[in-house]
Amino acid sequence: MYKYYFRTGYGSSKLLIEFFKDAESNNFISDLLAAISELKPEVMDIPELWMNDEILLNINTEMGKFTVSTDIWGFVFIMAENNQECIFKINSILEVTENFEKEAVDFEKYKLK
Template sequence: MKTTAKYTYKLRPGYGSEELLIELDGKDQPDQLEIDLIRILLQNGFEQGKTEDIWQNDEWIFHFHSEAGTILLSRDTVWDFFFLLGENNQPDILKLDWILAENPLFEKVIVNYSDYK
């Protein structure tokens, strides 16, 4: 079955961690993926905070806040990978997993959590 999704994502634990994160591959359209992710976060009640340019790591970090806590949207500008990370905020990571799964732009890739130990 051919998918019409523009992007794929994985809900997975961080390496050596029990905390879940969302990994997205933006190789084909990184700038558009950034725009789409920020739009989705804002449309779903997240408030945007500061943006950091971590030039030593070729990374941008966008801070978003909700009643549950803080979410970080990290963009690696070399490999065009994006990560949604919860700072002690797993409820919002699970909420975002559901939001992305319901959005036709995204296709969830199921992973084996033991691969990230």
């Protein structure tokens, strides 16, 4: 079961989705794309950022674009600063998808101090 937070970015008011359990699985990206298939996701490109120890997938959907960031520590983020509506939609899909479980978030943890 993949677990995730629907939360703001650090010091930001923009929402993102952070996966923190089993996201390092070889099947994660295909399971994610299958879960949101109603949005008709299409991977546009995969720039490799080896110096940052992460890989980005730029994805286009019927609701617009978003980015999936994966890193060597097993964390995965879905971000779309200019397309928050798409982030909300992905969250609403994942909330009712069997392989995904949303965890409660303390938004205070992500505010700048």
